[in-house]
Amino acid sequence: MISQLFILSSKGDHLIYKDYRGEAGSDVIDVFYEKVTALTGDQPPVVMVTHHKDLHFVHIRQGGLYWVATTTADSSPFSIIEFLNRLSGLVKDYCGSLSEKAVQMNFALIYELLDEVLDYGYVQMTSSDVLKNFIQSEAVSSKPFSLFDLSNVGLFGAETQQNKVAPSSAATRPIQSSRDPGGKSEIFVDVIEKMSVVIGSNGVLMKADIEGEVRVKCYMPSCSEMRIGLNEEFSVGKSQLRGYGAAVRVDECSFHQSVQLDEFHSHRILRLCPSQGEHAVMQYRLSDELPSAPPFRLFPSVERDSAGRLLMYLKLRCDLPPKRSVSLLPEGAGLSQELSSPDQSAELQLQNRTVFWKIPRFCGGTQLSALFKLDVPGLSSASMLEVGPVGLSFELPKWTGTGLQIRFLRLSPIHPGPSQRWVRYVTHSDSYIIRI
Amino acid sequence: MTDSKYFTTTKKGEIFELKAELNSDKKEKKKEAVKKVIASMTVGKDVSALFPDVVNCMQTDNLELKKLVYLYLMNYAKSQPDMAIMAVNTFVKDCEDPNPLIRALAVRTMGCIRVDKITEYLCEPLRKCLKDEDPYVRKTAAVCVAKLHDINAQLVEDQGFLDTLKDLISDSNPMVVANAVAALSEIAESHPNSNLLDLNPQTINKLLTALNECTEWGQIFILDCLANYTPRDDRESQSICERVTPRLSHANSAVVLSAVKVLMKFMEMLPKDLDYYGTLLKKLAPPLVTLLSAEPELQYVALRNINLIVQRRPEILKHEMKVFFVKYNDPIYVKLEKLDIMIRLASQANIAQVLAELKEYATEVDVDFVRKAVRAIGRCAIKVEQSAERCVSTLLDLIQTKVNYVVQEAIVVIKDIFRKYPNKYESVIATLCENLDSLDEPEARAAMIWIVGEYAERIDNADELLESFLEGFHDESTQVQLQLLTAIVKLFLKKPTETQELVQQVLSLATQDSDNPDLRDRGYIYWRLLSTDPVAAKEVVLAEKPLISEETDLIEPTLLEELICHIGTLASVYHKPPSAFVEGSRGVQHKRLPGSAGSGESVESPDTGSAAGVSDAPPAVIPSQGDLLGDLLNLDLTPPATTGPPPPATSGMQLGAMDLLGGGLDSLLGGDLGGSSAMGAGFGAPPAAPAASFSAPVSGGLDDLFDLGGGVGMPMGAYSPPKTVWLPAMKGKGLEISGTFARRAGVIQMEMTLTNKAMSVMTDFAIQFNRNSFGLAPAGPLQVLTPLSPNQSIEVTLPLNTVGPVMKMDPLNNLQVAVKNNIDVFYFSCQYPISMLFVEDGKMERQVFLATWKDISNDNEAQFQIKDCHLSSDAASNKLQGSNIFTIAKRTVDGQDMLYQSTKLSNGIWVLAELRVQTGNPTFTVSLAQQTVWSNHCSDCAANY
Numbered sequence A: 001m002i003s004q005l006f007i008l009s010s011k012g013d014h015l016i017y018k019d020y021r022g023e024a025g026s027d028v029i030d031v032f033y034e035k036v037t038a039l040t041g042d043q044p045p046v047v048m049v050t051h052h053k054d055l056h057f058v059h060i061r062q063g064g065l066y067w068v069a070t071t072t073a074d075s076s077p078f079s080i081i082e083f084l085n086r087l088s089g090l091v092k093d094y095c096g097s098l099s100e101k102a103v104q105m106n107f108a109l110i111y112e113l114l115d116e117v118l119d120y121g122y123v124q125m126t127s128s129d130v131l132k133n134f135i136q137s138e139a140v141s142s143k144p145f146s147l148f149d150l151s152n153v154g155l156f157g158a159e160t161q162q163n164k165v166a167p168s169s170a171a172t173r174p175i176q177s178s179r180d181p182g183g184k185s186e187i188f189v190d191v192i193e194k195m196s197v198v199i200g201s202n203g204v205l206m207k208a209d210i211e212g213e214v215r216v217k218c219y220m221p222s223c224s225e226m227r228i229g230l231n232e233e234f235s236v237g238k239s240q241l242r243g244y245g246a247a248v249r250v251d252e253c254s255f256h257q258s259v260q261l262d263e264f265h266s267h268r269i270l271r272l273c274p275s276q277g278e279h280a281v282m283q284y285r286l287s288d289e290l291p292s293a294p295p296f297r298l299f300p301s302v303e304r305d306s307a308g309r310l311l312m313y314l315k316l317r318c319d320l321p322p323k324r325s326v327s328l329l330p331e332g333a334g335l336s337q338e339l340s341s342p343d344q345s346a347e348l349q350l351q352n353r354t355v356f357w358k359i360p361r362f363c364g365g366t367q368l369s370a371l372f373k374l375d376v377p378g379l380s381s382a383s384m385l386e387v388g389p390v391g392l393s394f395e396l397p398k399w400t401g402t403g404l405q406i407r408f409l410r411l412s413p414i415h416p417g418p419s420q421r422w423v424r425y426v427t428h429s430d431s432y433i434i435r436i
Numbered sequence B: 001m002t003d004s005k006y007f008t009t010t011k012k013g014e015i016f017e018l019k020a021e022l023n024s025d026k027k028e029k030k031k032e033a034v035k036k037v038i039a040s041m042t043v044g045k046d047v048s049a050l051f052p053d054v055v056n057c058m059q060t061d062n063l064e065l066k067k068l069v070y071l072y073l074m075n076y077a078k079s080q081p082d083m084a085i086m087a088v089n090t091f092v093k094d095c096e097d098p099n100p101l102i103r104a105l106a107v108r109t110m111g112c113i114r115v116d117k118i119t120e121y122l123c124e125p126l127r128k129c130l131k132d133e134d135p136y137v138r139k140t141a142a143v144c145v146a147k148l149h150d151i152n153a154q155l156v157e158d159q160g161f162l163d164t165l166k167d168l169i170s171d172s173n174p175m176v177v178a179n180a181v182a183a184l185s186e187i188a189e190s191h192p193n194s195n196l197l198d199l200n201p202q203t204i205n206k207l208l209t210a211l212n213e214c215t216e217w218g219q220i221f222i223l224d225c226l227a228n229y230t231p232r233d234d235r236e237s238q239s240i241c242e243r244v245t246p247r248l249s250h251a252n253s254a255v256v257l258s259a260v261k262v263l264m265k266f267m268e269m270l271p272k273d274l275d276y277y278g279t280l281l282k283k284l285a286p287p288l289v290t291l292l293s294a295e296p297e298l299q300y301v302a303l304r305n306i307n308l309i310v311q312r313r314p315e316i317l318k319h320e321m322k323v324f325f326v327k328y329n330d331p332i333y334v335k336l337e338k339l340d341i342m343i344r345l346a347s348q349a350n351i352a353q354v355l356a357e358l359k360e361y362a363t364e365v366d367v368d369f370v371r372k373a374v375r376a377i378g379r380c381a382i383k384v385e386q387s388a389e390r391c392v393s394t395l396l397d398l399i400q401t402k403v404n405y406v407v408q409e410a411i412v413v414i415k416d417i418f419r420k421y422p423n424k425y426e427s428v429i430a431t432l433c434e435n436l437d438s439l440d441e442p443e444a445r446a447a448m449i450w451i452v453g454e455y456a457e458r459i460d461n462a463d464e465l466l467e468s469f470l471e472g473f474h475d476e477s478t479q480v481q482l483q484l485l486t487a488i489v490k491l492f493l494k495k496p497t498e499t500q501e502l503v504q505q506v507l508s509l510a511t512q513d514s515d516n517p518d519l520r521d522r523g524y525i526y527w528r529l530l531s532t533d534p535v536a537a538k539e540v541v542l543a544e545k546p547l548i549s550e551e552t553d554l555i556e557p558t559l560l561e562e563l564i565c566h567i568g569t570l571a572s573v574y575h576k577p578p579s580a581f582v583e584g585s586r587g588v589q590h591k592r593l594p595g596s597a598g599s600g601e602s603v604e605s606p607d608t609g610s611a612a613g614v615s616d617a618p619p620a621v622i623p624s625q626g627d628l629l630g631d632l633l634n635l636d637l638t639p640p641a642t643t644g645p646p647p648p649a650t651s652g653m654q655l656g657a658m659d660l661l662g663g664g665l666d667s668l669l670g671g672d673l674g675g676s677s678a679m680g681a682g683f684g685a686p687p688a689a690p691a692a693s694f695s696a697p698v699s700g701g702l703d704d705l706f707d708l709g710g711g712v713g714m715p716m717g718a719y720s721p722p723k724t725v726w727l728p729a730m731k732g733k734g735l736e737i738s739g740t741f742a743r744r745a746g747v748i749q750m751e752m753t754l755t756n757k758a759m760s761v762m763t764d765f766a767i768q769f770n771r772n773s774f775g776l777a778p779a780g781p782l783q784v785l786t787p788l789s790p791n792q793s794i795e796v797t798l799p800l801n802t803v804g805p806v807m808k809m810d811p812l813n814n815l816q817v818a819v820k821n822n823i824d825v826f827y828f829s830c831q832y833p834i835s836m837l838f839v840e841d842g843k844m845e846r847q848v849f850l851a852t853w854k855d856i857s858n859d860n861e862a863q864f865q866i867k868d869c870h871l872s873s874d875a876a877s878n879k880l881q882g883s884n885i886f887t888i889a890k891r892t893v894d895g896q897d898m899l900y901q902s903t904k905l906s907n908g909i910w911v912l913a914e915l916r917v918q919t920g921n922p923t924f925t926v927s928l929a930q931q932t933v934w935s936n937h938c939s940d941c942a943a944n945y
Helices: A028-038 A077-095 A100-105 A107-117 A175-179 A382-386 B003-007 B014-022 B027-042 B048-056 B063-076 B081-094 B100-112 B116-130 B135-151 B153-158 B161-168 B174-190 B201-213 B216-226 B234-249 B253-267 B275-291 B296-312 B332-345 B351-361 B367-383 B385-400 B404-420 B426-434 B442-454 B462-470 B478-494 B500-511 B517-532 B534-541 B557-565 B570-574 B600-604 B606-616 B623-636 B649-672 B692-710 B846-855 B873-882 B936-944
Strands: A004-008 A014-019 A046-048 A056-062 A065-071 A185-199 A205-218 A225-230 A234-236 A248-250 A252-255 A269-272 A277-287 A296-304 A309-318 A325-328 A331-333 A336-339 A345-349 A354-363 A367-375 A390-392 A394-397 A406-412 A419-434 B724-727 B735-744 B747-756 B766-769 B793-801 B814-820 B825-831 B861-866 B886-893 B896-904 B910-918 B924-930
Touching (some): A014 A107, A014 B027, A028 A056, A028 A065, A046 B570, A056 A077, A077 A100, A077 A277, A077 B216, A107 B027, A107 B063, A277 B275, A296 A390, A296 A419, A309 A354, A354 A367, A406 A419, B014 B027, B014 B048, B063 B100, B100 B116, B100 B135, B116 B153, B116 B161, B135 B161, B135 B174, B153 B161, B161 B174, B201 B216, B234 B253, B253 B275, B275 B296, B351 B385, B367 B385, B385 B404, B385 B426, B478 B517, B478 B534, B517 B534, B557 B570, B846 B886, B873 B886
Parallel strands (some): A185 A419
Antiparallel strands (some): A225 A269, A309 A367, A325 A394, A336 A367, B724 B735, B747 B793, B766 B814, B814 B825, B861 B924, B896 B910
16 A cells, blocks of 8 residues: 655655655655665665665656655555556646656646545556546646647657658647647557667677567547557467468567457457557567567677777678668777768767767668777776677667557547547667677 | 746745635635645645635535645644534535535545544445445445544444445445455454455455456455465365466556466465466466566566565576576666576576676676676576586686776685585686785685685695785784684694794784684684694684585575565565564564465474474483374373374364374273373373383274274275374475375385475485384385475375384384485384284184184283273274274173174284173273284283283
8 A cells, every 4th residue: 555655856846745644744755865865876666764664665767757655564566666657657648748847737637636546545546538537627738739840850860750750749748638629639559669689799699579569649539449450460479370471479468458359369450449648558578589680780899909009890780671760879888989971979988988879870781880999098908808798779760670560540430520540660779789 | 827836936925815815706716726725735835824714615516626625634634633623514515415526535535534533423424425326436435444444443343334345345346346355454454363354265256256357456456365365275276376367467567466476375285296287387487577578667576576486486487587687778776686586597508698698797887786797607606516617717707807896706706616616626726816916805805815724735825825914914804804813723734834923923913912802712712722632623623614505595485485475565575574674553464375285284384393303302201102102192192292293184083083092092001001190191201111112002003993983984994194294304404204104905105295395406315214023115116206396395105015124123113214315314213003014814713713812821911991982893893894903703791792803913913802892881991812922022012912
């Protein structure tokens, strides 16, 4: 059970405070803030404060804010963290975005939410669908929302700004504003994959995982049913292969509880009645056995030149089909640079002993190279062991590692008036490591 | 206009302004004013002065405004109890509002106003709301009962709310059920003995049905509640498991973990050979792996729990090593937890992969993480013997980097590797010595000094090295000082000639110049040892050290069991039992895992083991007799010295019979020995007559037989006493053996339960008997095919024959057994019931019987009385036949039934008996006669009859 709940800004300002069980005073907020900022680096999410022996803090960080719950009993930190995540999601849905300002402006609404989602510390409901029956306050948005605010650079970089792609800000608006008669009814289906890859120093792929999810953001005032068709060849688990095309396989997938799966086994169709706001409809995971080669390969050579400098020659190849471009940010250890093209930049961060190499755009099928010369005092052959690894962070739009595609998106009954459906794909790097 | 401006008004006359606004006629203005008040409240300003004004705004039909006012009330009612009463009327009125939202809001708020005076007004509205037609109101009211109980428990009981709450468990709306379960669970926690949440198969069934329908949060309440239930048998627990398993694929990880908790607990009840058990194990892995793709906060909590699960059941995740590999962008707290689990999962199969990873981690930037990675390499070497060599060479590579903290950490773990594999890797010492000067941490210095001392004979300049440390002796930490003292003494014992001066120096430094008592005492001990007896000193100081093992960092099994019951809670994150951090106001109960049907005893009660150990132990008493009597008389005798191990619950039915006969035998034995009261008192003194010792085994058999006679509805067949602990885990280096004997289909069997209470796997079991009175010997090898993993039990049945070498034992039925496994050989002794030896062809011809009976001299006869045996002579005869005691003839004289009976022991000795049964008199009289003189002792024995 949750005893108290509060939201703090990153500077420790009290934004929201609610006591559910009257077990401790509000002075614990400051105790918590002291504790959590006492040490550098990230704190584990469960903190016990010793001089309040029977009080435990569980917190998450979302939107630059601390979302904290206290509990006195031996309750489940799992459900508390899950709940805090859900709460921040709800606040985001209701207020449009997640920031100190948004929370401050909508405190009455948030208190109202808190009253409904928790009673005496017990979680009651977190579905925006049910909650909308109980919430009276209207959200206050910081700036008037305009869907066609195309000055906003899209989520996927400049080139993806084609007419069929919605700007990324399109999905950040409060759900309740769709009550306005003038509001657009829109639905976004995002396929988001996170890739974590480890490539050994010998170039062998040591580990490759993809965690993906299908998220639905719904701004339809009323939507009775939606059908999402996935690739027919989609299969779960090792054994079954379907269809004749290239198999799209995942190891495991789980679905939101509102998803009807009766057509999933035969036709790979997810049937659901989306509630307003944002939901992960399906989550899946694939380990090893990727259907395609990893998108980036690195050919590094690290040596010591006669002047005792460390030379790093990095050749990076992008194995995606041509005409795809990505922006990425490889980082390595160590310091003067010669880059192969002018729009790239590199920077040495002494504090982390890292070289950042920024590549704003990288075309598929091409190769880039960089030579870094570093003056390292006292360089020995043993310290060569310390060089590496190279980590890549990137964002690949319109591409999924598993090959998962949305075949169609059908709404029924057909909504009168203009409605927009958007399907977006993106693959992020979660942890893309190439060892040297 | 935005709400943020509320936070910026900080003028002095603010309260007055607000007061005016609150009393304004305009609704909008009122609402704005209340919002400002709430905003001030949030940032910690005291706005309690506005209480009456805010309460005045309460009577409104604007729901939004009402909610705000209620919010204010909840916060300040406690500080203004008298004022709070003003609000009661509105609350009561709101509870009857046609709008269910308002009804629920009123009930919810009233419960949160923790003012005693209000509670009495709350009862009536609450009663109505608990029966409201709207489920939203009912579910709010259910929680309100828990709130009220917290304020005034007596009131809740008096008003009968608890019964209403119990009824709500059967409500048609799953939300209501979930809240009722949550409220009841909480109330029940403060009354540990009440039977509030009566979990029986019917309610469990209801809960399982509700599980499918309610929200994810409700599912958590219900699953947590299920975890407290103990199923009656493995069938029930399997069916619950089957219905809980679908929750594992839920998107809410808290649901998943609660389901894992239920499954981990109920799995204990399932027999391991069941197909379903294996299926279940396989199903547990994917959801646990999926938890690791959640947010880092959830990952952390998941990893702490997986750490427990991996220790309890490593087989679940043994193929999933890769998912625990560290990602470079994981937060540090996740990285450290992952490392820990990697080591736990390391095995010969995956060690190469693990080592490659660890080596990468050891070159990362974060110091804490690098240190832990280096340490992990050492732990791998200790855990997986085959990898030790590679680990050592990896560590040497790392030392070459000369990164200070890496070197120090590596030296600390290399010391541990030396302690695990002595005399194997000394070749690396030279490399270590090169880095002597860079060591500045006490732990690393101490480790290095230990290595130098331990291998002093192979390090040419060991004396110089140690001398260099000695210079700054007083600046060192205690750890280093102690280590230096020991190392120099070791060195001296190994190379006495050239190091005399050094040892003198260190001893005087330690004893005279130090004020640390530990150091001084150790110094004196060494000094005296060396001065009185250098040879003894050598034996003490240079004694062979026990090897260290990787188990040292595992959680202790009983704590682990408790923590498994708390999966998903704070206890599982802290790895501490809840009693360590939850203060006592709510009763904290220790939870234990249920035992599986067969090994209930061994899992549940380590106490039993020690009790049995005690009764084995006292040497002053004739131990076997005490034991046997304990066995025979079982519960009837209470003094601990003779109490046998408490029988497992399954034998409950037999106990009544035991008890009856126990009493009888007690008195008859007592009589036999001249009314020695010591008998009843548990054989406090050794009985004087040497012959007496033989009465025990034989009448033991008898007792067992009659026991059978008393047992209602027992299957026919020889009586088999309940299992007792033969080898307690303390004596068996973690192996616990409990067992019994039985005769099944003419074959004598030894039935044993082997339980591994140690932390490593046991293999290579074998068994041998010492020579014994009846030549009992194993007819086959001990069938333990699979290795016995920690905390696992196995049932073994060992067929016996009677063709082994014979040696008379004292007492006759004593059997000395040796059991061997990969760890050691263990010896224990046990007693078998004589009745086990009665063979099937023990029916004598009538004529022969008559002749023999007459033949046997009176010396070889004995008489007993068995009291309180309510059996007819026929029934007794039937029962006895089940144990191969055959009735040859029956006579009726003067209302007395006389049964003539014979039985044959496996070594061919006949025992004849006359059983007199007086109808209506529960006392049986037995006359026993034995035919041949097999040995002096046997005739002694017969004489005893």
